[in-house]
Each structure stands twice: as structure tokens, then as C-alpha cells.
Amino acid sequence: MADKEKMCIALFSGELDKALAAFMLATAGASMGMEVKIFFTFWGLNVMKRNEGSIKSKGLMRKMLNIMNRGGSKRLKLSKFHMAGMGTWMIKRLMKEINMPSVEEFIVMAHEMGVKLIPCSTTCGLMGVEQEAFRPEAEPLAGAAYFLAESSKSKVTLFI
Amino acid sequence: MKADQTLDCMGFYCPMPIVKTAEKIKKLKTGEVLEVVADDKGIKLDMPAWAKATGHEFLGMEEKGGEIKVYVKKTHD
Numbered sequence: 001m002a003d004k005e006k007m008c009i010a011l012f013s014g015e016l017d018k019a020l021a022a023f024m025l026a027t028a029g030a031s032m033g034m035e036v037k038i039f040f041t042f043w044g045l046n047v048m049k050r051n052e053g054s055i056k057s058k059g060l061m062r063k064m065l066n067i068m069n070r071g072g073s074k075r076l077k078l079s080k081f082h083m084a085g086m087g088t089w090m091i092k093r094l095m096k097e098i099n100m101p102s103v104e105e106f107i108v109m110a111h112e113m114g115v116k117l118i119p120c121s122t123t124c125g126l127m128g129v130e131q132e133a134f135r136p137e138a139e140p141l142a143g144a145a146y147f148l149a150e151s152s153k154s155k156v157t158l159f160i
Numbered sequence: 161m162k163a164d165q166t167l168d169c170m171g172f173y174c175p176m177p178i179v180k181t182a183e184k185i186k187k188l189k190t191g192e193v194l195e196v197v198a199d200d201k202g203i204k205l206d207m208p209a210w211a212k213a214t215g216h217e218f219l220g221m222e223e224k225g226g227e228i229k230v231y232v233k234k235t236h237d
């Protein structure tokens with residue numbers, strides 16, 4: 001086959017349901033032979049933060065932000081009906097019931113399939129997090145120009 | 161339809177059947193036929209689309225009860 005088709009996803013949201021949507025499309029695309037990149041920006045960074053340990057950042061405001069906005073694939077909440085955790089717990093249970101991978105499993109699977117998982121450097125700067133805040137599957141940070149350059153070569157670009 | 165290998169995707173929803181198919185097809189030889197058994201109705205449109213995108217040949221499907229069997233022939237490495 002000729003050049004691989006490309007797909008770009010900007011994941012702006014840090015919620016469980018929206019992350020799932022992004023990873024379903026990313027893994028489906030990868031299985032169809034597409035070269036897939038997900039850019040994590042703003043609240044989307046939370047999806048790629050590591051689950052363990054604390055996240056270091058400088059300055060009182062950023063420290064506070066990273067405590068309140070800890071992130072990590074296992075801490076994501078539903079965008080609707082979180083209901084103090086009850087709704088999210090129920091959805092996770094239902095997901096298991098139909099053998100749907102968790103966000104955690106999707107990240108590992110996508111990475112193994114060659115999906116590039118790229119945190120956005122500007123929002124990392126804004127929120128005071130660095131590469132060490134992210135799980136090992138994360139690629140080096142990149143900026144908007146890189147996203148746009150990739151997106152302009154992609155047949156599919158999504159903003160979630 | 162006769163198949164060389166079977167992939168059980170019963171109980172799995174999109175995108176898992178095509179993700180598993182993409183993985184499994186690597187283990188077949190060119191010219192061999194893969195049978196995928198699934199119960200997610202999405203596969204009826206997903207598998208032809210997957211075959212078209214990857215260049216493998218979609219041979220058809222059989223549906224019995226809630227069980228859908230789709231057949232794909234590996235046409236290249």
C-alpha cells in the first residue's frame with residue numbers, strides 16, 4: 001500500500017467518556033493501518049498523567065492546581081452524572097460487563113499499536129507540569145505548530 | 161464458508177473486534193481466510209470498512225441467531 005493515511009486527535013477534555021471516545025477512534029484507526037496521533041491539551045493532559053506518586057510543580061498556585069486537578073487515567077470522571085463518584089463507578093462496571101477496555105487499558109493498547117500520545121507543551125507550561133508528570137507511554141511534549149503540521153497532512157482531525 | 165483460522169470476538173464491542181482482527185491477521189499466511197465470530201452488530205459495516213482500508217478482501221458474512229460470522233482473506237503482508 002501507498003503512504004499510510006493519517007489521523008490526528010486533539011483531546012482537550014479530561015473526562016472519562018470523552019477520553020474513551022478518543023481512544024476508541026484512535027485504536028480503530030490504528031487497526032485500519034492509519035498513523036494516529038493524539039495531542040493532549042488542557043484538561044486532556046490529565047488522561048496521560050501517571051496514576052502513582054505526586055506531581056511536582058513550582059509556585060503555590062500551580063501546586064494547588066495540581067492537587068485539585070491531579071489527573072491520571074484511573075481518576076477520570078464522567079462529564080455527566082458523575083454524582084459524587086456513583087455514576088462513574090456504575091459506568092465503569094457496565095464497561096466491564098461488555099468487555100470494554102478501561103481508559104488505562106486503552107492507553108497501553110493504543111501505545112502498543114503505535115498510536116503516538118503527545119502532551120501539549122504550552123498547557124504543560126501553564127499548569128506547571130513537565131514530562132515526568134506523564135506516564136512512560138507519553139511522547140516528548142510538542143506545540144501547536146507540530147499539531148497543525150500533522151493535522152494538515154491528516155485526512156481525519158478531531159477535537160474532543 | 162471454510163476458514164483457515166477463527167477469531168472469537170463474542171461479547172466484544174467496537175473497536176475490539178477490528179483491533180483483534182488486525183492483530184490476528186498478522187499470524188495468517190497470504191491467501192488464508194480468517195473467520196471472525198462476533199455478536200456486536202457494528203461488525204457488519206465495520207469489517208467491510210476495515211478490509212477496504214487495509215486492502216484485505218472481505219468475503220462475506222453469515223448471521224445465525226445472534227451470531228455473526230464474517231470472513232476476510234489476507235491478501236498481503
